[in-house]
Amino acid sequence: MMRWTARDIGASLWITAVWAVVVLFVVNLCGIIGSVVTSSFASRWLRSWFPDGYTIKWYFSAWDEFQLGDVLITTFQVVGAVVVLSGLFGVPAAYAMARRDFPGKKALMLLFLLPLLVPPVTFGIPLATVLYQSGLGGTMWGVILANLVPTVPFVILIMIPFIEQIDPRVEAAARVFGAGTFRMFVYVLLPLLMPGVLASLLLVLVRTIAMFELTFLTAGPTSQTLVVALYYAVFAAGVRAVQSIDAMAMVYMVTTLVWLVIALRYVNPTQMVTRAKQQPGR
């Protein structure tokens, strides 16, 4: 017969408390997102649990008021350029870092780690100063360059372990059979690297759509991305109907989450944050 001791009861209380924290967190998170969704469809919502009626008119008014068409085009131009450029800069660098051992490699590794460890606001203000003085501040190229600072190291750090696990003898075999550098790259290396490149670039895409600080500090009126436009809308709340802002927030949320869902087919959620994970004490 099972007998409950004080220790057993303490242990199950502890387990219940831990799960209660998780449930509380998830419920409030759903509430936060759910209230944006509900509000964006609400015809009138004052002093009640749920709106008086539902409508989709706020999406049309948000589209006009906030010029969401232009903002979305800018967003995808910036994000597309950042994704392509961080692939072009990051993947070859990761290949060199994974395959060669050279003097100064540790210092270089530190250079690639720092932009991920230093928060964007801290390096964003000096960076914005430099960009404004060189005339790039406020332009789309300024925004793209600023966004590359964290994304290139991000691609490098994801790709290094990925490249290391590809057997170098595969490349050697291609050489033996007479493939030049170009043919080896196109027919051997690229297909092997593709899953890693795809995963890292999808993560870059999601992170760049949501990157507020760097874009905010470097963008001018014509180079705002969706998240910065959303910030200004929330900042000036009271000028527009709250449902209109929420409709815009929904457009932003859908844009981000679609890519997140695609990205999660290729990567584990924990990879979203463990980009800067190092071997401790080495």
Add this chain to the structure above:
Amino acid sequence: METRLPLSLRLAARGLDGVTLLVLPAALMLVALFIYPFGYGLWLSFQPKDGSLLGNYLKFFSDAFLYNTIGTTLALALPVTLINVFTAVPVAFRVRKMKNQRVLTTILVVPITLGTVLVAEGMLNYFGPQGWFIRALVSFGWFSPGEIRLVHNYWGVFLSLVITGFPFTFLLTLSYVSGIDPALEQAAATLGARAAARFRHIFLPLLMPGLAITFCLAFVQAYSVFPSAVLLGAPAGPTRVISIAAYQAAFEQYDYPLASAIAMIMGAVQLVFVIAVLASRRLFYRGPAAGGKG
């Protein structure tokens, strides 16, 4: 007579050849866009408008409106980071044993992905005076209407830092916890150690280095809080954090030297904190977290 190898071969022997050069574009780009701006900002911070060397720093530390931001930011970042880390550890230990981890980790990655601006807008609805959260508390009879306020004050920023910071801390902790070999725990259990003793003597020492890094990353992020301090806080008073001061100096007063000085002070506070945490890490065990042979 000694024959000298061609330069390219001697370099290749040290690991410098065509492949190594592939690292150059990325390295040069980061030097230009990360190292140079930092150096330039540091130089600029010693070129204040009044012409003296330390003018900006003297101005910062003599104006309460400016130097108080260090304390205001610490009062937000430190409690939030401690709560996030100390909640993340027990939760990560439970989730470690879960079969369907992926459902929970996917839910938790959503607020990180959506970012602080969207969370702020959602929180203005949800925690606002007419929001579901306050309504629920009032209908439970715990508070009367209008008794508590959770937005446009300290607590608004605090809650937003928990909502975006906890998932980050948790996922990082989970990856460290999963890296500890379960055989070590089983060995301790076989030898009769209770759960609390196993945690205290087996897991905690192995987890400490990872936890120190998690703590540093979470603190540094919370210390540079910006959009939620403006949108959910009281940016003129109780939540005037240091990044707001830097932003206003740069983009409202166009005093780039002062803004650079504030950014350098912000970086310095973060650096001091990180060094303190990582130095205290040396007091703990450092070694492999995997058991077995070898």
